[in-house]
Amino acid sequence: MKKTLQKAIPKLYGFYFNTIHLFSKEKAASLALKVFSIPRRGKIAEHQKEFLSTARTQKIAFEDGLFQLYHWKGNGPTVLLNHGWESNAYRWKYLIEPLQKLDYNIIAIDAPAHGASDGELFTAVKYSKVITTVIDLYEPKIVIAHSVGAMATIYQESNHPHNFIEKLVLLGSPNKLEVIMRDYQNITSFNNSVYGSLNNLLKNTFGFLIEDFVAADFAEKIQIPSLIVHNPQDVIVPYAAMDEIAAKMPNSSTYTSQTGGHSLYTPEVIEEVLKFLARP
Structure with a gap:
């Protein structure tokens, strides 16, 4: 019963968007974007609090509130970690411990x-602005990002390059927003008219159409030595995204992980990331 409801709810959203669109294209598009932009998970769970409490925390003002930053102090180069969708800083525990x-x-x-x-x-786009704020504040020499965090990192660095960043690691990065949006459309079953209105809303709000937001195109501007990691069994982001981004990123190398799926927090991936960081 629970699984049936989980499958039915997205379809109800799609039916609602389609119905509203008959009366107001703008309202339907706004609702579709809002539902798309609300994470269902990612808040800190009880078992995550103990580890995160080992860091010094800081709140930084931004747009509609404060965002949280964690700092594990060390004497070596500064590393910035940017997580992905429906996650939080705890997802880096597997990497933070060897970095420490x-x-x-x-x-x-x-x-x-x-x-x-x-x-x-x-x-x-919103996340990219937060990332830019933190980069400006802490001047990391290394940035490691996962999933949509990687996509946001590519976008921000193409718009606001930082010459003090020496290495970039991108784990399971999506390439095309259009792929993500079409998946959203398939899950909810809203029609192409709603999709078109949603596309117009993004153009009016952010200055680009859905099909124009392509990480590989942004990556063309990035000269930082970069490692791009992906897994063929990733069911969230197509494996092809890795080669698409790398093909246009001038100073990048790729690594195909045999473990980790989309999460990519396995010993194999950790070893490869640390090897990349250790290179001159």
Whole structure:
């Protein structure tokens, strides 16, 4: 019964968007974007609090509230960690612990509407602005990002390049917003008329159409030595995204992980990331 309801609810949303669209294209598009932008998960669970409490925390003002930042102090280079959709800074525990042993200075973010950060809505553009704020503040030499956090990182660095960043690691990064939006349409079954109105809303709000938001196109501007990691069994982001981004990113290398699915927090991936960071 529970699984049936879980499948039915998205379809009800789609039916609602389709119906509203008959009376107001703008309202239907706004509702569709709002539902798309609200994470259902990602707040801090009880079992995550103990580890996160080992960091010094800081709240930074931004748009609709405060976002949370964590700092594990070290004497080595500063590393910034940007998590993905419906996650929080705890997802980096697997990587933070070996980085601590190497005495890196570690910064991690809870994205807007995630973890201990304020906000109800999340977009890659909004996240990119938060990432830019933290980069400007802490001047990391290394940035490691996962999933939509990687996409937001590529977007921000193409618009606001930082010459002090020496290495970039992208884990399971999506390439095309259009792929994500078409998946959303398939899950909810809203019609192409709603999709068209949603596309117009993004153009009016953010200055780009859905099909124009392509990580590979943004990556063309990034000269930072970069490692792009993906897993063929990733059921969230197509494996092809790795090669699409790498093909246009001038100073990038790729690694195909045999473990980790979309999450990519396995010993194999950790080892490869640490090897990349250790290279001159």
